[in-house]
Amino acid sequence: MPKYEEIANIIRQRIKQGRYPANTLLPNQTDLVQEFDASRMTIKKAITILTMEGLVLSRRGAGTKVLDHSFWNKSTAPADQYRGMSRDLADIGKTLSSKIITFEVTFPTPEIKERLMLADQQPVYKIIRLRIIDGVNSVLEHTYMPVSLVPGLTDDVLAQSIYTYLKENLHLTFAGAFRNIQADKADEYDQQYLDCAPTDPVLEVEQVVYLDNGQPIEYSRSRNRYDRRGYTFLDVKNT
Amino acid sequence: MPKYEEIANIIRQRIKQGRYPANTLLPNQTDLVQEFDASRMTIKKAITILTMEGLVLSRRGAGTKVLDHSFWNKSTAPADQYRGMSRDLADIGKTLSSKIITFEVTFPTPEIKERLMLADQQPVYKIIRLRIIDGVNSVLEHTYMPVSLVPGLTDDVLAQSIYTYLKENLHLTFAGAFRNIQADKADEYDQQYLDCAPTDPVLEVEQVVYLDNGQPIEYSRSRNRYDRRGYTFLDVKNT
DNA sequence: AAGTGGTCTAGACCACCGC
């Protein structure tokens, strides 16, 4: 782990423990340079990480202020494809279980082939999972993954966390994801599995997840019961 | 403008012009160091910007690849509170007009007071605007802003772009925004102004926008007709 | 083994905020 990440972790911990209280200033960067025996560029990089997380805010000439983020900390956990839904939910004390509706190998439609950047004739997994949060049917996930990239996928893996398997067993790392969020009417599938009325809205999160070599590994549509899941995130400017 | 931003702009332009075609490698960093007469740290910072925009992908040992992002370029423009909706839409050739439904000064509810981090007795603007995209009623915006931070707000400003006014007339700069997205049923207000049926879903984007000193300047709920607007963005890992 | 990007340094200059 790079030095700037370690430093960021230490400072983050101090903020959460209250050693650096909200609405006070962090020690200035030259002091941090001394404490951590690092160059100022490295300290700056650590602070940039915390800035991106919404924990602090730096202003030229005025220091780096610890922000009070308690108000949005209470609400929904931010969705994060790199950790998997189960860990996100565990953070806020909720439990997740899964029910496999469909698990098969098929050939992709032209649309899915394009999104996964596949050559002809490459098979994909088609997976439909019902995600049950605290005992309530909440999300219906339609997922497509190239078979060639994900060997050895089994029911057991699907019942737990796919992403844990990708990371820990296949040692894959991710570059990022492209997402589109929209509202939709509940279709018959949603009504059947999410226990919702024909007039209930659904929040659909469509995403393509990329490996660190640029190859898409997943195309999915997650249909969320409107009263069970929202999508929460921070959009920080610049660096 | 910092040097690394200028370099990023030049490289971005070359990518868009096809001088660095998709799926080829960028010149390596030491070559770029020579061309732009900069240090490697500066070149790296420029490339990081492009990485965050999803234009390129760097891998240790393998170079920096130009990505083919044409497939999501065609879809909805990513929402960006810093430019304002009018410019986002102009990018993809759509027109925006606004109709003011409500414009008044009032005292905030406890919830809004908390989100805007206001002391007691501070008045806020309450603004409701209907946003009309290509002639179709598409978004109903409920916006609250502290009066003290936004002097001189008028009907004329509201009819155009609030954010242009904040930036160019009041010279305010922004730190970022916190957002929550969810689906909801159309309420009577939505039905009246968005011309939608009682059974139509609505996509609600709730946001708090912060100034660069950490003070919230806007709390808003944007209710989007489900068939008119989605929310699209890139989530890139790390630096 | 050669070439690539990732990290890190020690020091410098500057823009900005607040007293």
Add this chain to the structure above:
DNA sequence: CGGTGGTCTAGACCACTTC
């Protein structure tokens, strides 16, 4: 005005991919 963070450099070492 002093103190702060933002930028930039020249060079170094290392981890990784590719051949």
